[in-house]
Amino acid sequence: MIRAENLTKRYGDTTVVRDLSFTVRPGTVTGFLGPNGAGKSTTLRMILGLDAPTSGRATVDGRPYARHSAPLTRVGALLEARSAHPGRTARQHLTALALTHGIPRARVARVLGLSGLTRVADRRVKGFSLGMGQRLGIAAALLGDPATVVLDEPVNGLDPEGVLWIRTLLRSLAAEGRTVLVSSHLMSETALTADHLIIIGKGRLLADTTVDALVRGSGTASVRVVTPEADRLRTLLPGATVTTEAPDTLVVTGPDAPEIGRTAAAHGLALHELTPRAPSLEQAFMALTHDSVEYQGAPS
Numbered sequence: 581m582i583r584a585e586n587l588t589k590r591y592g593d594t595t596v597v598r599d600l601s602f603t604v605r606p607g608t609v610t611g612f613l614g615p616n617g618a619g620k621s622t623t624l625r626m627i628l629g630l631d632a633p634t635s636g637r638a639t640v641d642g643r644p645y646a647r648h649s650a651p652l653t654r655v656g657a658l659l660e661a662r663s664a665h666p667g668r669t670a671r672q673h674l675t676a677l678a679l680t681h682g683i684p685r686a687r688v689a690r691v692l693g694l695s696g697l698t699r700v701a702d703r704r705v706k707g708f709s710l711g712m713g714q715r716l717g718i719a720a721a722l723l724g725d726p727a728t729v730v731l732d733e734p735v736n737g738l739d740p741e742g743v744l745w746i747r748t749l750l751r752s753l754a755a756e757g758r759t760v761l762v763s764s765h766l767m768s769e770t771a772l773t774a775d776h777l778i779i780i781g782k783g784r785l786l787a788d789t790t791v792d793a794l795v796r797g798s799g800t801a802s803v804r805v806v807t808p809e810a811d812r813l814r815t816l817l818p819g820a821t822v823t824t825e826a827p828d829t830l831v832v833t834g835p836d837a838p839e840i841g842r843t844a845a846a847h848g849l850a851l852h853e854l855t856p857r858a859p860s861l862e863q864a865f866m867a868l869t870h871d872s873v874e875y876q877g878a879p880s
Contacts, residue, residue, distance in 0.1 A: 581605055581759055582627060582728060586636035589622050589783075596622045598783040599636070604761045604776075606727070609754045611774035611791075612763040613865060615873045619783040620763050621659070624732055627761075628657050640728055652681045656721035657730040661713040661737075666706030670697050670716050673705060677723055687723060695719035696745065710737030718746070728759040735769060747773050767862035779865065781872025791861060798864035802833045803840055806853035816843050831857075 582604035589597040597619040604610045614620050625631040627638040629645035637644065640655050648654045664673040674688045692701045695715040700708075708716065714737050721729060731750075735743050750773055754760050761778075764770050770777075770791075777794060779787040787794060806829050807813055813830065814822050820834035832840060837856045844851050 581642075582638070582640055582730075582761060583642075584623065584627065584636070584638050587623065587626055587633050587638060588635045589619070589626060589631060590634045596783050597626070597633075597780075600780065600783065600785055601636075602778045602785060602788050604759055604778070606759045607754055607757050608775045609750050609760045609762060609773055610776045610778060611770040612761055612778050612780075613765075613767075613770065614780040614786075615869050617782075618780045618869075618872060620780065621732065623780070624657075624659060624730060624761075624763060627730065628655065628659070630659075650681050650724070652677065652683070652724035652726065654724070654726055655728045655730065656724060656726040658714075658717040658721045658734060659730075659732045661710070661717035664705045664713070664716060664720075667704060669702045669704055670708075670719075671701040673716065674720060674723060677720055681724060683724055687725070691719040691722050694722065694749075696742075711739060711742055714738055715742070718749075726758070728761075729753055730761045732763045733765065734762060735764070735766060743769065767860070767865055771861040779868060781869045786868055786872065794868070795859050795861055795864045798859050798867050800833065800859035800863040800867055801836075802831050802857045802859075803835070803837045804853060804855040804857055805830045805832055805840060805851065807844070807849055807851050809849045812847075813840075813844060813849055816847060816849075828852075 584600055584602050587597050587600040600623060612620055622631060626633050627645065645651055645655060670692065671688065674691065675685065678688050692698050695718055697715055697719060700712065714734060718734060721731065734746050738746065750760055750762060774791055776790055777787060808828055810828050810830050817832060817835060820832050823831045825831055837854050841851065841854055
């Protein structure tokens, strides 16, 4: 279990994380989300003992990371995939890590196979692609067979097969009762992988909830309407948010499909399609974090 208690981190006059508290529980894949500059990386570094909190504390299984006598066997982490020495082979890199904790060489072979790197185990890391580097970083995170796994953007550089492998791996780790915390910018992948979400913005907690609850409560459901009288229908929905997908196709947010249908019928408008669209995690995330985005592009 990971617990953050009133975490605050300041660099000079800049506060990056502000009184942040949350718990990541075993048996669940927890997505750690937030816009750029939200404080995610700093929070992960505090959890892993790489940055000291200005105040508050972060613990794994009841104690700070640095106080675990064999941390690789308690917490496996990937923050930077390119951390391996470029002159070492994948096998040498993992073996060096294993020797620091008395982990048997058989476990090195096991995680090489688990990560799909057996065939390239004796190639130097400097020749690895970004995706192969990611796989090596994940192999290192799993080397100590830890009960807690923390991964920052694990699908970066992976091809579709690799993305599916990560998704399946994370779900299987949680099913074994492990604590899994994954930071990501990919909402579509998070929606397929995570059960629970911790969302922060400007260093503060914005949501600690399930994926389903966030999406249901976002109020971002819409209706796709196809009608030859799209312009006229638009004028009949004054309280709605209406965007145009095509000359005869509108996407309406606000009124639901029955209300739109009744309005069209009352005014004799023909409808060729009236399809409710469930809100996506991306829409819910954007609505929640809108005021926390550091840099926003202007509409074209």
